[in-house]
Amino acid sequence: xxxxxxxxxxxxxxxxxxxxxxxxxxxxxxxxxxxxxxxxxxxxxxxxxxxxxxxxxxxxxxxxxxxxxxxxxxxxxxxxxxxxxxxxxxxxxxxxxxxxxxxxxxxxxxxxxxxxxxxxxxxxxxxxxxxxxxxxxxxxxxxxxxxxxxxxxxxxxxxxxxxxxxxxxxxxxxxxxxxxxxxxxxxxxxxxxxxxxxxxxxxxxxxxxxxxxxxxxxxxxxxxxxxxxxxxxxxxxxxxxxxxxxxxxxxxxxxxxxxxxxxxxxxxxxxxxxxxxxxxxxxxxxxxxxxxxxxxxxxxxxxxxxxxxxxxxxxxxxxxxxxxxxxxxxxxxxxxxxxxxxxxxxxxxxxxxxxxxxxxxxxxxxxxxxxxxxxxxxxxxxxxxxxxxxxxxxxxxxxxxxxxxxxxxxxxxxxxxxxxxxxxxxxxxxxxxxxxxxxxxxxxxxxxxxxxxxxxxxxxxxxxxxxxxxxxxxxxxxxxxxxxxxxxxxxxxxxxxxxxxxxxxxxxxxxxxxxxxxxxxxxxxxxxxxxxxxxxxxxxxxxxxx
Amino acid sequence: xxxxxxxxxxxxxxxxxxxxxxxxxxxxxxxxxxxxxxxxxxxxxxxxxxxxxxxxxxxxxxxxxxxxxxxxxxxxxxxxxxxxxxxxxxxxxxxxxxxxxxxxxxxxxxxxxxxxxxxxxxxxxxxxxxxxxxxxxxxxxxxxxxxxxxxxxxxxxxxxxxxxxxxxxxxxxxxxxxxxxxxxxxxxxxxxxxxxxxxxxxxxxxxxxxxxxxxxxxxxxxxxxxxxxxxxxxxxxxxxxxxxxxxxxxxxxxxxxxxxxxxxxxxxxxxxx
Numbered sequence: 001x002x003x004x005x006x007x008x009x010x011x012x013x014x015x016x017x018x019x020x021x022x023x024x025x026x027x028x029x030x031x032x033x034x035x036x037x038x039x040x041x042x043x044x045x046x047x048x049x050x051x052x053x054x055x056x057x058x059x060x061x062x063x064x065x066x067x068x069x070x071x072x073x074x075x076x077x078x079x080x081x082x083x084x085x086x087x088x089x090x091x092x093x094x095x096x097x098x099x100x101x102x103x104x105x106x107x108x109x110x111x112x113x114x115x116x117x118x119x120x121x122x123x124x125x126x127x128x129x130x131x132x133x134x135x136x137x138x139x140x141x142x143x144x145x146x147x148x149x150x151x152x153x154x155x156x157x158x159x160x161x162x163x164x165x166x167x168x169x170x171x172x173x174x175x176x177x178x179x180x181x182x183x184x185x186x187x188x189x190x191x192x193x194x195x196x197x198x199x200x201x202x203x204x205x206x207x208x209x210x211x212x213x214x215x216x217x218x219x220x221x222x223x224x225x226x227x228x229x230x231x232x233x234x235x236x237x238x239x240x241x242x243x244x245x246x247x248x249x250x251x252x253x254x255x256x257x258x259x260x261x262x263x264x265x266x267x268x269x270x271x272x273x274x275x276x277x278x279x280x281x282x283x284x285x286x287x288x289x290x291x292x293x294x295x296x297x298x299x300x301x302x303x304x305x306x307x308x309x310x311x312x313x314x315x316x317x318x319x320x321x322x323x324x325x326x327x328x329x330x331x332x333x334x335x336x337x338x339x340x341x342x343x344x345x346x347x348x349x350x351x352x353x354x355x356x357x358x359x360x361x362x363x364x365x366x367x368x369x370x371x372x373x374x375x376x377x378x379x380x381x382x383x384x385x386x387x388x389x390x391x392x393x394x395x396x397x398x399x400x401x402x403x404x405x406x407x408x409x410x411x412x413x414x415x416x417x418x419x420x421x422x423x424x425x426x427x428x429x430x431x432x433x434x435x436x437x438x439x440x441x442x443x444x445x446x447x448x449x450x451x452x453x454x455x456x457x458x459x460x461x462x463x464x465x466x467x468x469x470x471x472x473x474x475x476x477x478x479x480x481x482x483x484x485x486x487x488x489x490x491x492x493x494x495x496x497x498x499x500x501x502x503x504x505x506x507x508x509x510x511x512x513x514x515x516x517x518x519x520x521x522x523x524x525x526x527x528x529x530x531x532x533x534x535x536x537x538x539x540x541x542x543x544x545x546x
Numbered sequence: 547x548x549x550x551x552x553x554x555x556x557x558x559x560x561x562x563x564x565x566x567x568x569x570x571x572x573x574x575x576x577x578x579x580x581x582x583x584x585x586x587x588x589x590x591x592x593x594x595x596x597x598x599x600x601x602x603x604x605x606x607x608x609x610x611x612x613x614x615x616x617x618x619x620x621x622x623x624x625x626x627x628x629x630x631x632x633x634x635x636x637x638x639x640x641x642x643x644x645x646x647x648x649x650x651x652x653x654x655x656x657x658x659x660x661x662x663x664x665x666x667x668x669x670x671x672x673x674x675x676x677x678x679x680x681x682x683x684x685x686x687x688x689x690x691x692x693x694x695x696x697x698x699x700x701x702x703x704x705x706x707x708x709x710x711x712x713x714x715x716x717x718x719x720x721x722x723x724x725x726x727x728x729x730x731x732x733x734x735x736x737x738x739x740x741x742x743x744x745x746x747x748x749x750x751x752x753x754x755x756x757x758x759x760x761x762x763x764x765x766x767x768x769x770x771x772x773x774x775x776x777x778x779x780x781x782x783x784x785x786x787x788x789x790x791x792x793x794x795x796x797x798x799x800x801x802x803x804x805x806x807x808x809x810x811x812x813x814x815x816x817x818x819x
Contacts, residue, residue, distance in 0.1 A: 328715055349714065357717040370708040374730035387716060437716075 004080050006181055006214050007038040007061060013073035014056050014065065014238070031056055031238040033074065038231075040181065043208060043215045045229035045246070047222055047261070049452035050423075053238040054218045058184040061216060062099045063091045079181060096123035100175035104187040106167040110159035116170050117155025124178035135177060142173040145210060146203040165196035169203050176211055183208075184216045189224060193315035193479065194523040201227060201525075202536055220452060222261050223525035226250050227532040234258050247529060262527060264453040267460055267486035271505045274490070277342070278303040279473050280310075280327070280441055284336035287326050296322045297333070298497045304441070304490075307467065309474040311484040311505075313520070314494035320477045323494075324443045327475070328362060341440060358388045361434035365446035367426035371418040377404075377429050378414035384436040403432040406469070407462060424455035428462065435470065443475045448483055460486050481524045485509070493517050551806070558802025565615060565796050572616040578606040580613035581764040589775075589783045598788050601775055610766055611789050615796075617767040621682055622747035628686030629747075630740060633693025638724045638732070640694075641701035642710075652698070655691045663688040664753060671759040681760065685750055689743060696739055700732045734807075741804025745797045752793050768793050 014031035031053040038044050046054040056069055063083045065071055075082045083094055100123065103109045110119060120142075121135035130138060136155070143151035146169040159167055168188055175183045188204065189197040205228050208215050219225050225232060225246075232249040234241040234257065242255045253259045280303065287297040296319045304310040312320045325331040327338055329349030338345045340360065346352055364370040371380055381400050385391040391399055397414075404413055407428040418426055427447060434442050444463070448456035463474065464487060476487055484491060484505075491508040493501040493516065501508055501517045513521065522535050551559070568575060577597075578584050585596065585604040592599045598607040640648040658666070670684050704710060705728065713727050752769030754760035761767040766774070768789045775786035 330711070330715070352717075354717055357715065360715075362712065362715055364708045364712070366708065370712060372709045372727055372731070375726075384716060387718070433712075 004077075005037040006040045006079060007036075007216075008077035009034060009036050009057075009061070009074070010077070011035060011074040012057065012060060012071070012076060014053065014060060014069060015072040016069045029072070029238065030069070031060075034233075034235070034238075034240050036233055036240075036243065038182070038214050038216070040214050041212045042231065043217055043229040045225035045232040046216060046218045046235060047220065047225050047232060048235035048241075049220060049454065051237065052235040054235050055186050057235070058186050058216050058218045059101070061182065061184060062095050062101060064095070093127070096180075097127040097129060097178050098180055099182045099184065100178060100180045102168075102171050102175045102183060102185045102188045104190055106171040107159070107164060109171060110167065112159050114158075115155065116157055116159060116162070119159075120155065120170060120174045120177050123174070127178055129178045138179075139173055139177055142176055142207070143170075145207055146170075146173055147199065148173075163196075165192055165200055168192060168200050172200075172204055172207060176207055176213065179211070180213060182214045182216065184218070186218045187220070190219065190221070194481070194525075195315060195519055197224075197525075198523045198532070198535065202532060204228065205532065221525065222250070222264075222453075223527045223531075226527060226529055227525065234261065250527060250529060260454055264457050267457065267464070269464060269486055269488070271489045272305075272308050274303075274308070274504070275305045277306075279306045279341055280304040280475070281339040282323070282327065282336070283339060285323070285326055285333045285338070286335040287322060287331055287333040289322075289331070295334070296497050297326065299336070300494075300497075300499055302492045302499060302502060304473050304475060306440070306473055307471045308489040309467070309476050309487050311476045311478060311488035311491045312494060313478060313481060313484055313491060315479055315520075317496075318494040319497040320494050321445055322497075324362070324445050324475070324477055327443065328360060354388070358384075358437045359440045360443070361437050361439040361441070362443045362445065363427075363430050363434050363447050365450055367423065367430050367450075368418070370430050371426065371433075373418055375417075376414065377416050377418070377421075380418075380429060381432045381436050384433060388437055399436070403436055406435065406466065407432045422455075423451055424458060427451065427459055431459075431462065431466070435466065435472075438470075439472060441473045441475060443477070445477045446479070447476075449478065449480065456483070463487065481521060493520065554802050555806035558799045558806065561795060561799030562803055565799070566619065568612060569616040569619040572612050576606075576609040576612040578609040580610055580766060581605065582609070589778050589781075589785055599785060601771070601785055602778065607771075607775075607785055607788060610771055611768070611792055614766045614768045614771045614789060615792060617761055617765065618748055618751060618769070618793075618796075621678060621685075621751050621761075621767065622744055625682045625685040625689065625747045625751070626740060626744045628682060629689035629693050629743060630736070632686070633690035634697040634729075634732075634736060635724070636690070637694040637697025637699075638701045638728050639720065641698050641705050642720055642723055642728070648698075651694070655694050658688070658691045659695075664750070667750070667754060668757070668759055671754070676759060676762060678761070681751065681754070685747060689747065689750075693736075693739070693743065697732065697736065700735055701728050704728050704731050738804055738808035741800050741807060745800050745804070748793065748796055748800075768796075 011033045012031060013029060013033055015027055015029050017025050018028055019025050034057060036044065046057060048054050059066055060071055060076055061078065063076065071084055076084050078094060079098060083091060117136060117139060120139045121132065124130045124135040125132055139155060140151050143154055148154050148166055148169055154162065162170065185204065189200050192200060201224065217225055217229050229246050231244065232246050233243045234249065236257055242249065242253065242258045249258060250262060253262050282300055282302045285297055285300040286295055288295045300323060302310060312323060314320045322331065326333050329345065329347065329352055332347035340356065345356055378400055381403055382396050385396050385399055400414060404410060409425060409428055421429065448459050451459065460483065466472065467474065478484060488505045490504050492499045493508065495516050501514055525531065583604045584606050585600045588600065588602050588604050590596055590600040596606050596608065598611065601607050601610060636651055640651045667684050667688060674680050710723060710727050713723050751760055751767060755767050755769030756773045758773065761770050763770065771789040772786050778785050
């Protein structure tokens with residue numbers, strides 16, 4: 001076994017059928033000949049943006065192509081045999097026994113009608129690797145190793161009875177239970193909050209080390225992969241860009257693309273000093289959704305000054321998007337008021353003046369659903385011009401082109417439909433639509449979270465540039481602290497509906513921290529080796545000190 | 547853009563087109579007038595003079611069917627249009643406004659739908675004068691409840707989209723939201739449904755006429771012609787079969803087209819274009 005690696009991929013080519021609207025289906029190649037090797041007990045990180053083919057390659061190591069994807073060429077050797085040439089029966093013996101898989105969304109992967117234990121042990125029993133009793137004992141052992149609470153009994157729960165982070169760890173247990181040689185981790189922490197991600201990451205890393213299993217770790221986040229892998233392969237559009245040890249990729253990247261990935265999130269933004277009169281004052285806002293008896297926002301007070309950016313940070317469920325809904329009038333608060341540009345806004349959207357509506361615009365997380373798929377870019381950007389300013393004909397066309405130039409798209413985009421734009425371009429058009437109203441405040445709700453890091457970087461730079469030109473303020477809602485550092489002048493940290501920390505960027509990000517902010521800040525993965533160990537050691541020390 | 551049309555849909559398109567052309571150009575195509583008694587006999591067999599023979603009182607059956615087709619298609623088309631405009635506009639409105647408007651409209655529609663529409667129509671038509679306008683209104687109104695259901699269901703999915711919220715935040719009126727944001731995105735399923743509703747209307751008006759509460763003689767639609775000649779079946783005369791077959795052919799061919807449109811628009815493989 002020493003001379004043949006566990007996994008050997010040679011010139012792997014993967015094709016897919018695409019269905020362009022109104023045209024005949026076409027065959028395209030999405031992975032163009034990729035080579036790599038993985039020895040037992042080692043971890044290889046596959047990294048790239050969406051469409052790079054990393055998940056497809058991960059699944060190919062189980063001889064599987066998802067949704068019309070076909071493995072068209074090359075070789076995949078697992079334990080000394082080419083699984084692409086094996087029959088279905090052989091492949092079935094491989095899956096769930098020698099190679100297992102951990103997907104991004106545990107919630108969507110577990111069967112809600114079966115208990116966790118049954119699902120965790122299923123493959124091991126089915127593949128006759130262990131008896132039911134052995135498999136269950138092994139599962140409990142894994143639950144303990146992965147730091148799950150009450151490892152003896154957690155298997156008796158149903159998937160909805162544990163949290164998202166715990167379920168993701170259960171899935172890791174599921175993958176490790178049959179004692180495989182190789183585990184494919186496909187973005188296992190991407191859907192989790194940062195504070196949960198770090199625990200899951202640590203658990204996965206420890207489990208890999210203890211069980212001596214080899215792993216393919218797929219993610220778009222280089223900082224995450226740097227913590228767990230021995231080697232990293234950078235992919236772009238189905239081709240290998242760079243392949244080397246983790247140390248070399250992070251500290252000495254050779255290719256331009258890798259360098260860009262490593263230096264992403266390095267925007268520096270000097271914070272501005274608050275002015276005399278804030279543009280927006282959120283005063284003692286308490287809000288709940290209709291039909292519930294639970295306050296999603298509790299006595300929230302924040303201010304935003306003209307031409308500046310207030311970042312509202314928190315994990316999912318902290319109430320940050322609800323705050324946006326209250327400010328825009330979509331959700332009238334139970335208590336408190338919103339003062340905008342010196343005037344108190346009415347709580348209901350329907351009773352607000354056109355001027356109020358115009359000066360307060362919004363940009364959404366999913367640019368896909370924020371634009372009507374049946375309207376052209378020209379119509380989408382042109383509507384606010386026509387609606388608020390009565391612009392028509394040539395004047396409107398000229399202004400649309402001006403806006404398109406401002407968002408760096410240029411000529412030829414007016415007649416395109418949203419489906420003909422890339423993710424970054426879509427978000428730019430949404431920005432242009434907001435700018436068209438000449439607003440004083442734009443609420444940005446997680447505008448970069450759905451985008452690849454490099455594209456997100458471009459959007460942030462654009463927003464900063466536009467702020468200088470148009471003197472517009474941003475209320476920037478995000479869960480990503482790196483984004484906050486890049487763009488904010490002041491920060492409000494939210495936790496369970498309350499603002500737990502609020503002030504200028506330098507104040508909020510400087511110690512002494514409250515417990516939650518400390519946890520949040522220290523959980524953001526940093527682009528350096530050994531960061532995970534440092535944080536964990538630090539936390540252990542602190543808890544010992546208490 | 548190259549689209550391959552399946553054979554079934556092609557056949558459907560051909561016959562649907564043919565029927566509509568015949569309906570439009572009925573006065574040019576029909577050899578005789580619709581109420582013109584051309585023969586002294588009755589239920590004459592087909593001949594070179596009268597291709598499909600004559601009916602019970604000596605009128606040319608082919609001419610009557612051609613005019614009958616015209617009436618049937620005319621009424622079904624208008625009733626479909628009526629049911630679609632009212633049904634979809636109200637359905638969209640309910641979805642966009644929500645709250646009590648939605649509740650009131652939806653419960654009212656539930657109420658109407660709980661009564662079998664044929665019986666409902668018979669009750670109304672037995673107390674109102676039977677004119678073509680009344681027929682169209684009754685049929686359109688009853689059918690609009692079904693369109694309402696579909697339109698509301700489709701629109702509810704669309705109103706939760708961020709672009710509709712963006713339009714609301716912009717301060718747009720309901721009319722813009724309904725016609726510019728929702729309608730273009732709801733059109734495909736509605737158009738497919740339209741074909742099916744049209745067939746239903748054809749069958750509805752034929753049934754009413756057959757029962758004697760539809761088009762009144764000497765005017766005729768396909769259902770009415772079946773009724774007039776049904777008696778002949780007792781004597782082994784098949785005159786009633788011709789209009790019956792015409793109804794079946796019309797229904798099947800429109801159905802084939804509607805099926806094809808539906809398959810195209812609901813296809814997951816990018817049929818939405």
